[in-house]
Amino acid sequence: MATILVHIALVAYTGAAVAFLAWLLRARPWLTKAGRLLLLVGVVVHFAAFGVSLGVAGAGLGIPAWKGGQLFSLLAAVTVAGYLVLDFKYDLPVAGAFVAPFTVAVMVPAHLVHSDLRAIAPEVTHSLLLFLHVGAAALGTAVLALAFGLAILYLASERQVKSKRPGRLFARLPSLDLLDRAGYLLAVWGFVFLSLAIATGSLVSREVTGATFPLAPKQGFAVLAWALFASLIQARLVAGWRGRRVAMLVVAGFLLLVGTYAGLLSAAPALQGTAA
Amino acid sequence: MTVLCVGLSHKQAPIAVREQLAVKEGEIDARLRQITSLPGVREALLISTCNRIEIFAIADDRAAGEDVLESLGPTAAPHAVCRFEEEALRHLFRVAASLDSMVVGEAQILGQVKEAAVHAQRAGALGPYLSKALARATTAAKRVRTETEIARGAISLSSVAVKLAHKLLGSLEGRSVLLLGAGEMAQLAARELRSAGAHELLVANRTPQRAEELAREVGGVPVSVAELPGLLERADVAICSTAATQPVVTREMVARSLKARRYRPIFLVDLTLPRNVEPSANELENVYVYDLDDLERVAAQNRDLRSAHVSQAEQIVEEELKAFLTASHERSAVPVLARLRAHAESVARAEAEKTLAALGPLDEKQQKTVRAMASAIVNKLLHAPTSRLRAEAGEGPLGDAAAALFGLDAPQPAEPAKDAQTEGAVLPLLRRG
Numbered sequence: 001m002a003t004i005l006v007h008i009a010l011v012a013y014t015g016a017a018v019a020f021l022a023w024l025l026r027a028r029p030w031l032t033k034a035g036r037l038l039l040l041v042g043v044v045v046h047f048a049a050f051g052v053s054l055g056v057a058g059a060g061l062g063i064p065a066w067k068g069g070q071l072f073s074l075l076a077a078v079t080v081a082g083y084l085v086l087d088f089k090y091d092l093p094v095a096g097a098f099v100a101p102f103t104v105a106v107m108v109p110a111h112l113v114h115s116d117l118r119a120i121a122p123e124v125t126h127s128l129l130l131f132l133h134v135g136a137a138a139l140g141t142a143v144l145a146l147a148f149g150l151a152i153l154y155l156a157s158e159r160q161v162k163s164k165r166p167g168r169l170f171a172r173l174p175s176l177d178l179l180d181r182a183g184y185l186l187a188v189w190g191f192v193f194l195s196l197a198i199a200t201g202s203l204v205s206r207e208v209t210g211a212t213f214p215l216a217p218k219q220g221f222a223v224l225a226w227a228l229f230a231s232l233i234q235a236r237l238v239a240g241w242r243g244r245r246v247a248m249l250v251v252a253g254f255l256l257l258v259g260t261y262a263g264l265l266s267a268a269p270a271l272q273g274t275a276a
Numbered sequence: 277m278t279v280l281c282v283g284l285s286h287k288q289a290p291i292a293v294r295e296q297l298a299v300k301e302g303e304i305d306a307r308l309r310q311i312t313s314l315p316g317v318r319e320a321l322l323i324s325t326c327n328r329i330e331i332f333a334i335a336d337d338r339a340a341g342e343d344v345l346e347s348l349g350p351t352a353a354p355h356a357v358c359r360f361e362e363e364a365l366r367h368l369f370r371v372a373a374s375l376d377s378m379v380v381g382e383a384q385i386l387g388q389v390k391e392a393a394v395h396a397q398r399a400g401a402l403g404p405y406l407s408k409a410l411a412r413a414t415t416a417a418k419r420v421r422t423e424t425e426i427a428r429g430a431i432s433l434s435s436v437a438v439k440l441a442h443k444l445l446g447s448l449e450g451r452s453v454l455l456l457g458a459g460e461m462a463q464l465a466a467r468e469l470r471s472a473g474a475h476e477l478l479v480a481n482r483t484p485q486r487a488e489e490l491a492r493e494v495g496g497v498p499v500s501v502a503e504l505p506g507l508l509e510r511a512d513v514a515i516c517s518t519a520a521t522q523p524v525v526t527r528e529m530v531a532r533s534l535k536a537r538r539y540r541p542i543f544l545v546d547l548t549l550p551r552n553v554e555p556s557a558n559e560l561e562n563v564y565v566y567d568l569d570d571l572e573r574v575a576a577q578n579r580d581l582r583s584a585h586v587s588q589a590e591q592i593v594e595e596e597l598k599a600f601l602t603a604s605h606e607r608s609a610v611p612v613l614a615r616l617r618a619h620a621e622s623v624a625r626a627e628a629e630k631t632l633a634a635l636g637p638l639d640e641k642q643q644k645t646v647r648a649m650a651s652a653i654v655n656k657l658l659h660a661p662t663s664r665l666r667a668e669a670g671e672g673p674l675g676d677a678a679a680a681l682f683g684l685d686a687p688q689p690a691e692p693a694k695d696a697q698t699e700g701a702v703l704p705l706l707r708r709g
Contacts, residue, residue, distance in 0.1 A: 026629060063560075161440075161564055164573055166573070170443075173443075174446075175442060175444060175446035176443070177444065178446045208358065239673065240538025242538075242539050242562070243539060243541060244562070
């Protein structure tokens with residue numbers, strides 16, 4: 001049942017991606033409406049699939065066994081939900097043209113390529129900490145993925161403004177100010193979730209391995225990303241940094257976060273089981 | 277007689293060249309007098325705007341074009357274009373109709389052309405030919421505006437600047453705008469920014485009194501130019517249009533303001549020639565400098581959308597040009613006809629008087645009959661040549677042939693300046709259009 005729902009969500013995401021990309025080529029308002037609606041349908045069905053999955057496991061808050069792909073599927077769903085909130089507030093269809101194809105790109109390998117089950121250490125299977133850790137990590141990553149998307153849009157748009165040679169998409173891009181403000185807001189929220197994910201992850205790790213902060217690529221990348229976002233926020237608040245340099249820092253921070261997930265996938269099974 | 281047009285526009289020369297050649301308003305009359313003093317140049321019109329410096333002239337022959345070109349200076353030579361006869365007139369019509377403008381369909385150029393005519397008249401450089409051409413070009417321009425949709429949706433450069441400000445800064449609510457200088461386009465942009473929600477409009481001018489006047493006109497606050505560095509820390513958009521010949525806003529000045537601005541973006545719009553803002557300031561972070569050429573590039577996106585209206589406008593220009601050329605040819609044929617008729621009538625009169633003297637005393641009726649016979653012979657003889665000359669409208673060889681056959685001496689060309697002044701019809705002609 002859950003698999004069918006996920007496939008329905010995937011079809012809806014694909015439709016949304018097509019609609020948004022078509023809008024980039026021909027700016028018809030109905031295309032963005034269709035894209036938004038399909039994303040909304042997709043994300044509702046997608047979360048329903050997670051509910052069904054957890055219900056079948058009968059584990060309440062528990063996260064009994066995760067396929068590697070399911071984690072990315074969750075990330076995709078949270079990213080889409082985050083985008084819909086952002087779009088509702090700022091009207092950013094151009095970001096939809098980035099988020100929808102990205103979601104499809106993440107979902108296809110996540111659900112069509114089967115990976116091994118990752119065994120969760122039994123002592124944390126029903127741990128609230130693990131739930132919080134996974135939730136914060138997923139939310140943080142999704143929000144920072146959106147910040148990354150906006151940063152890329154900012155850099156592309158700013159490049160066009162600076163070079164004074166507006167391209168075809170120039171008219172569809174929102175103002176630099178909006179991209180900067182929304183990107184920074186997302187970076188702040190991403191930083192908050194990332195801090196929570198690192199703190200809860202550290203406690204989960206202590207329960208499982210006894211080490212509060214095991215030295216591993218995953219943790220190293222996460223801390224580096226956290227430090228970078230902390231510096232970015234500090235520079236914005238104290239020195240007023242904004243614009244291009246902030247966008248570049250967001251891109252760098254998100255790439256470090258991607259490194260965290262690369263570390264997660266390559267880490268030892270015992271550690272993989274402990275946290276997202 | 278030759279019609280020529282020598283000069284360059286935004287299509288031939290970049291802004292860096294145009295700013296070196298721009299003629300200040302106070303110098304236009306003197307420049308026109310200098311041009312009309314060139315050998316063979318009878319009439320002249322100088323259009324000097326931010327986007328073009330072009331001289332339209334009526335000369336004895338094409339060779340005068342070289343002298344006119346030289347008068348523009350060596351910087352112009354590699355970029356300048358020379359047009360002659362119909363091509364030169366077509367260019368004048370297209371310029372007035374805004375078909376050669378940076379933003380096709382913009383309304384400002386017609387006013388600038390009329391202003392150029394006023395200068396030419398004041399300098400005594402505008403003769404009957406150019407004044408009639410200008411009148412017809414004005415008619416064409418007005419037809420283009422009223423009969424096509426070219427002006428609808430045509431965005432002026434000031435509107436382009438406002439759109440870009442939105443693109444950079446999003447909403448303009450609460451933003452601060454600095455108006456530096458008193459250029460017309462800058463005032464338009466400032467007003468548009470104000471109506472788009474800009475919080476404050478700071479008006480700086482070299483003359484404090486002018487700053488106060490302008491501030492009253494645009495609903496802003498007068499400030500001193502001496503405070504410019506501080507104003508750059510405050511403004512989100514600065515529109516520059518001073519008459520300064522050197523950059524007023526330097527890269528260093530902007531760089532110094534950045535930290536105090538806490539890296540808030542600033543949009544510097546430079547609407548003049550020579551440029552007021554050092555172009556290299558655009559390299560600074562969160563600083564965006566747009567000059568006239570840059571605004572044109574953005575406006576060009578809008579141009580394609582109106583290509584259908586442009587072809588309709590071009591058709592109107594062609595119609596008016598053709599009508600002008602026909603009327604002009606007819607006018608040029610008339611002097612030959614008039615001279616031919618005057619010559620024939622004077623011969624007939626002389627012969628009739630000689631015959632009457634030889635015949636002795638005749639009563640009044642008889643004298644009248646003799647004179648009528650002489651006149652009838654002239655009319656019958658001239659009927660066919662007159663029709664042919666009118667039909668030829670001065671385009672073919674018959675006019676010259678008639679003059680040569682009948683020994684009609686060409687009249688001395690009237691002094692154009694004198695014509696323009698005594699006729700006093702140049703400006704009314706333009707206004708009438």
